[in-house]
Amino acid sequence: MPYNIVVLAKQVPDTKAVTGKAMKDDGTVNRQALPAIFNPDDLYALEMALAIKDSYGGSVTVLTMGPPQAAELLRQALYRGVDRVALVTDRRAAASDTLATSYILSCAVKTAAPYDIVVCGRQAIDGDTAQVGPQLAEKLDLPQITYVEAVEEIRNGKITVRRNTDHGLETVAGPLPLLMTVTDKAPDPRYPSMKRVMHYKKAMTASAAAAQSLPTPPTEFLIEEWNLDKISADPQRAGMSGSPTAVKRIQAIVLTGSEYKEIKPTQEGIDSLVHELIEDHTIG
Ligand SMILES: Cc1cc2nc3c(=O)[nH]c(=O)nc-3n(C[C@H](O)[C@H](O)[C@H](O)COP(=O)(O)OP(=O)(O)OC[C@H]3O[C@@H](n4cnc5c(N)ncnc54)[C@H](O)[C@@H]3O)c2cc1C
Known part of the structure; x- marks a missing residue:
């Protein structure tokens, strides 16, 4: 049986490419100074969706919320095999915390309906909070399974998956429709297909086309652009007005090597280190 799958993916600054210019003087992230990449866990989520489609049929839609540049993430998704993409972009969504982000994304997922997974x-x-997936499940009134690393089977309206927690592996089943969050223990993401790169490299939003004085691309190459009105989102629940959390203080932590201990590479040295770590309750 085919399944309609919606994947949420975020464009993020590449935190592995941090240089001295990564922070502005006011302590906020200087996004211009960092290359933007596909959030790593989201590539695993996308792979899981594409693998379900390969096995059972159906369609994969990718949604992202972000500035116009996030259209690049959607092109990357098209290169890997997705059927439909939409960019949720609206100035009124700027400065959304996780509560507002998950609200906006829940409206976007409803706009992309029907969905099974x-x-x-x-x-x-x-952002690093891992809050958006669970908050989204709550707002969509869906059951959720977090920390998924493999889909075992989908049958009779039920999905069975393997979860990888700090304490071991669990096999869990849940009724569809359902939301799951995927970790990097899942199967490796596929590479973009060269054929699809050639085919979709000029896919863009209508606004990007207009800015280059080009006609609106035909549906196949159109990156849909959704504002808050299009997804029937209440602007009061988006951006600053919908975000109850506030950052009180940002502190730059500089780690200095003022104190160090040399451990001899002998059995005795290792035993003493392990003993010390157990005493400290670092391990054990
Ligand atoms: C206190 C606080 C204040 C903040 N203030 C600001 C601010 O002023 N300006 C600002 O730009 N940001 C701000 N943020 C960051 C912003 O809230 C988060 O970037 C956003 O809500 C997503 O949360 P996250 O990055 O922790 O995602 P997580 O919860 O870690 O993401 C989990 C998953 O949710 C999905 N997801 C998350 N975000 C998106 C997205 N945008 N599109 C599609 N899928 C997504 C992805 O699948 C992702 O893997 C703030 C965050 C906090 C906690």
Whole structure:
């Protein structure tokens, strides 16, 4: 039986490419100074969705919320095999915390309906809260399974998956429709297909086309652009007005090597280190 799958993916600054210019003087992230990448967990989420489609048929839609540049993430998704993409972009959504983000994304998922499975990454490498997936499940009134590393089977309206927690592996089943969050223990993401790169490299939003004085691309190459009105989202629940959390203080932590201990590479040295770590309750 075919399944309609919606994947949520976020464009994030590449935190592995941090240089001295990564922070502005006011302590906020200088996004211009960092290359933007597909959030790593979301590539695993996308792979899981595409693998379900390969096995059972259906369609994969990718949604992202972000500035116009996030259209690049959607092109990357098209290169890997997705059927439909939409960029949720609206100035009124700027400065959304996780509560507002998950509200806006829930409206976007409803706009992309029908859906049987909603797939998120476990965590974004910039905000790093891992809150958006579970909050989205709550707002969509869907059951959720987090920390998924493999889909075992989908049958009779039920999905069976393997979860990888800190304490071991669990096999869990849940009724569809359902939301799951996926970790990087899942099967490796596929590479973009060269054929699809050539085919979709000029896919863009109508606004990007207008900015280059080009006609609106035909549906196949159109990256849909959704604002808050299009997804019937209440602007009061988006952006600043919908975000009850506030950052009180940002502190730059500089780790200095003022104190160190040399451990001899002998059995005695290792035994003493292990003993010390157990005493400290670091391990054990
Ligand atoms: C207190 C606080 C204040 C903040 N203030 C600001 C601010 O002023 N300006 C600002 O830009 N950001 C701000 N943020 C960050 C912003 O809230 C988060 O980037 C956003 O809500 C997503 O949360 P996250 O990055 O922790 O994602 P996580 O919860 O770690 O992401 C989990 C998964 O949810 C999905 N997901 C998350 N975000 C998106 C998205 N945008 N589109 C599609 N899928 C997504 C992905 O599948 C991802 O793997 C703030 C965050 C906090 C906690």
